[in-house]
Amino acid sequence: MNPVPFYRRAGFRTVLGLLIWLGLYLFAIQFTGIEITWRPILIALMIFFGILLVSIAVVSQFILPVRTLSERFNSFIRLLDVFAGLRGPVIFVENGEAIEAFKERERRGAGVLLIDYSSSAVLRTETEFRTPSGPGIVFSAPGERLAETLDLRRQARLIRGSTPNGPGTSSLDNPTLAMTQDGFPISADLFVSFILDPGHTSSPREGKHPNLPPYEFYPPAAERAVLRHTYGEKDDIPWTELPARLMVDLWREAIKNYSIDNLLDQSKGAPAALDAIRQAIHTRLSQPLSSEITSGGVHRKTSREYMLLSSRGIRILAVGISNIYLPEEILAERALLWCESWSGEVDATLNQALKKEVAAGVEGERQAYETLATTVTEKLRQSLARGEQPKMTEVLSGIFQEALQLSNQRDLVADGPVLAQRIREILEQLAAPDDDPDRTTGQQNG
Amino acid sequence: MNESLPTRIQRVVLDSLRTILDLFFHRGKTGAVLRSLLGVVSLGLYWTAVTVLTGFPALLSSAWLEKIPFPVDLILDLGASYFAPDVLLFVIPVLAGYWFAMRIGAHYLADLFELESYRIGARFLRAAILGMGYDTIEISTREGLELNPSSPLQRIGGPGYLTVHLGFAVVSETIDGLPRVYGASKEKFLQGFERLREVVDLRDQLRKLDEIRTVTRDGIVVYARDAQMVFRVYRGGKTSTLGQPYPFDENAIRKLVYGQAVLDRGSRKWDQQLPSLVRREIQQFVSQLSIEEFLALQPEYPSSIETPDPVQPSAVIHIPRSELTARFHTEEARERLQKVGLELDWVGVGTWEIKESNARTPSSSSPARTIINTWQNLQRSAIYESEAHLKRVQRRSYQQYSGQRIREWIGAWDEPAPQIGYRKWRTLRRILDHLESMRRGLTGDPDYELPLNYDEMLKYLREKVGSLELGD
Numbered sequence: 058m059n060p061v062p063f064y065r066r067a068g069f070r071t072v073l074g075l076l077i078w079l080g081l082y083l084f085a086i087q088f089t090g091i092e093i094t095w096r097p098i099l100i101a102l103m104i105f106f107g108i109l110l111v112s113i114a115v116v117s118q119f120i121l122p123v124r125t126l127s128e129r130f131n132s133f134i135r136l137l138d139v140f141a142g143l144r145g146p147v148i149f150v151e152n153g154e155a156i157e158a159f160k161e162r163e164r165r166g167a168g169v170l171l172i173d174y175s176s177s178a179v180l181r182t183e184t185e186f187r188t189p190s191g192p193g194i195v196f197s198a199p200g201e202r203l204a205e206t207l208d209l210r211r212q213a214r215l216i217r218g219s220t221p222n223g224p225g226t227s228s229l230d231n232p233t234l235a236m237t238q239d240g241f242p243i244s245a246d247l248f249v250s251f252i253l254d255p256g257h258t259s260s261p262r263e264g265k266h267p268n269l270p271p272y273e274f275y276p277p278a279a280e281r282a283v284l285r286h287t288y289g290e291k292d293d294i295p296w297t298e299l300p301a302r303l304m305v306d307l308w309r310e311a312i313k314n315y316s317i318d319n320l321l322d323q324s325k326g327a328p329a330a331l332d333a334i335r336q337a338i339h340t341r342l343s344q345p346l347s348s349e350i351t352s353g354g355v356h357r358k359t360s361r362e363y364m365l366l367s368s369r370g371i372r373i374l375a376v377g378i379s380n381i382y383l384p385e386e387i388l389a390e391r392a393l394l395w396c397e398s399w400s401g402e403v404d405a406t407l408n409q410a411l412k413k414e415v416a417a418g419v420e421g422e423r424q425a426y427e428t429l430a431t432t433v434t435e436k437l438r439q440s441l442a443r444g445e446q447p448k449m450t451e452v453l454s455g456i457f458q459e460a461l462q463l464s465n466q467r468d469l470v471a472d473g474p475v476l477a478q479r480i481r482e483i484l485e486q487l488a489a490p491d492d493d494p495d496r497t498t499g500q501q502n503g
Numbered sequence: 504m505n506e507s508l509p510t511r512i513q514r515v516v517l518d519s520l521r522t523i524l525d526l527f528f529h530r531g532k533t534g535a536v537l538r539s540l541l542g543v544v545s546l547g548l549y550w551t552a553v554t555v556l557t558g559f560p561a562l563l564s565s566a567w568l569e570k571i572p573f574p575v576d577l578i579l580d581l582g583a584s585y586f587a588p589d590v591l592l593f594v595i596p597v598l599a600g601y602w603f604a605m606r607i608g609a610h611y612l613a614d615l616f617e618l619e620s621y622r623i624g625a626r627f628l629r630a631a632i633l634g635m636g637y638d639t640i641e642i643s644t645r646e647g648l649e650l651n652p653s654s655p656l657q658r659i660g661g662p663g664y665l666t667v668h669l670g671f672a673v674v675s676e677t678i679d680g681l682p683r684v685y686g687a688s689k690e691k692f693l694q695g696f697e698r699l700r701e702v703v704d705l706r707d708q709l710r711k712l713d714e715i716r717t718v719t720r721d722g723i724v725v726y727a728r729d730a731q732m733v734f735r736v737y738r739g740g741k742t743s744t745l746g747q748p749y750p751f752d753e754n755a756i757r758k759l760v761y762g763q764a765v766l767d768r769g770s771r772k773w774d775q776q777l778p779s780l781v782r783r784e785i786q787q788f789v790s791q792l793s794i795e796e797f798l799a800l801q802p803e804y805p806s807s808i809e810t811p812d813p814v815q816p817s818a819v820i821h822i823p824r825s826e827l828t829a830r831f832h833t834e835e836a837r838e839r840l841q842k843v844g845l846e847l848d849w850v851g852v853g854t855w856e857i858k859e860s861n862a863r864t865p866s867s868s869s870p871a872r873t874i875i876n877t878w879q880n881l882q883r884s885a886i887y888e889s890e891a892h893l894k895r896v897q898r899r900s901y902q903q904y905s906g907q908r909i910r911e912w913i914g915a916w917d918e919p920a921p922q923i924g925y926r927k928w929r930t931l932r933r934i935l936d937h938l939e940s941m942r943r944g945l946t947g948d949p950d951y952e953l954p955l956n957y958d959e960m961l962k963y964l965r966e967k968v969g970s971l972e973l974g975d
Binding site: 102120121169174208212263272379383431433456457469479 | 517538588591592597606607610611613621628678720723758765766771787795884885892902903907909927937955960963967
């Protein structure tokens, strides 16, 4: 970022403005008969500083949302301090974050904190913390500085899981990685919602009342949050991180009491394991008496996690577990099992149906045997029953005539009309006189 | 309790002082007008007093004034006296003092609110103290508050004017922290330090969720695609009219704005509440079902399925909307949404998809492929078992066998033969073979009786064919 040129800085322009006013004054004094001595200058300075004092008193009532006499007076003093170069830290706390300049907190004069209605703050000195302050104006004494800001709004943290990569998967890669009782890695999306304790157990205000500020400030909770502020090896751990860490820990503890099959129990009517785990975790984080989560059920005991959160002024509102992630190999195995059970029954049903179809085809063929055997031999059998000895031509003609009748009947023979046409031609040929070997043989046999 | 006189006097004095100060430093237009008036009057009186006390020093030359008719010359002469150097010597320090105080105040505000320019603070103070140059913010888009980064009204707060266009509502907090909701309005005056919090779009909103990963209770991953929803701010049962097209419930707006959770990446916008809710609801819906129960919700495929499609990389399933959307339209769901300040018009789930597992080998089964194949097999078996189909198959088989046999007889006749006699014999021979084969097939059925004289006929035909062979 490019530094602002000195001639554009507000301080330079203010000094320049004062010099211009001084120049105007000196320019004006030249046209009077007055000798430029200490007297007129002193008078001018007295007027200047008198008006300055009064103007500062007026302006100071509008730079902060002051309402009480004490606040008005303190605001006036703070603005005078600025004029005198004794200014302390001037910080606006908005939505739980301090809006401040670089090294603002290092100023040691008397300062001001303006805290919006969704925040609170705690001041400190070298050796002690001050009472937490809620929304409004806080006039800090010399040596006091901002220790910590707190967000009064509802917080939520979503810790996303991912598919475990198999043996050796690190929890660094997968923050919600857990192990089942039978050693399978598993993960899920975890959600936790919490708030700085509002001082009661009913639902937080959150703008429900039009005649009250939207958020509630409960000083003991803010005090606890600051006093029990946790520090890591390299950085500090804000109070908003603790619930998510506890959530993950309880999730891991719960999962190790379930085998993979219990977790994915698909029996109808059985309560979903994840739902039971979620409820137990919620109880453990939000009630002094907790539930120990096992696959055999829920057992009550004092909740360490609740005590931990309560001692830091944190109240849990809701927890959620969704989107379970299994290793790919497990998913494939379960899919295979499901495929076989799901499709097996259907395959058996299909086989049965196919058999029925084949049987219907066989029955159709059998009926065809019956019809052909009965119909095409009708004339021949009748002839034989009368004691006749029909010749080959007569036999063939009889058979083909019956076949012609069959072919002419609709839908009894495939390609019936085509065959019928051909049979007629054969019958014409049979009717034509020819060298009938049967006739010759009959004569030979006598 | 009886107060002592000094205490009572002190209390009365303090109360009076408080009242006077509250009146003088009132943050509304009334206070600004009063202060401006007092300031102007005070300055005017002081300036006049200085001019009088210095004896109306002459600034303009008398020779020039003589050329100007009366009373203009008098007015000019008196007026010019106000700007005589002798008078300005006492006025310049006053103006400089006032100017410097305002600069200090502007710098202080810039420091407090980390403003990019002290001018923002200066504009604020001019408006707040003297009622000059009130800032105006116009809200006509959802991002209305982010479009005015240099507005004192946006950065610090009132006083100023707010204009809210049709279809929007703005939430602010007064100096006492009380939430206020402004619907469509023109130049609504915001009191001192009344800060704007959020803009809410009152119109119907459509949001989409491209992909939602869900897991059935038996661990099968199913994706919901293109979930969509139409929702709006809860209207409290009010109907929209031309005059009031976007009614709203103030309570709902407050819940919506102040009930949003702060995530690790920042505050969630109010219009993201329902998509999150829908996502959770869909995930919960699926997690309570096994994959079979889930698939049981799917409608049957039409019976016209012929052959299976080539293997697809994923199975797309259509679940009837009513199963899932009914969950969002129950009384319980409606109340849950009202508690957060919303009402739902419509939700559509889109399609469900089961993707292939990455660990699947080419030959292994997968839910995706199994679903397609199994559902097709289910439909096929229903078809194959149906009475109508079986009758058709039987009939077709009958027709085909009859036709085939007759065709073979005709074929035997049509085959090349040296003479007609041979042709006849060959044809008869073929017919005999078939009649014998039919006999074998029919006698397998114990309930069947051969036609009368069938065996005698066969014997006669055998003799006929055999004698001719011998004779040949």
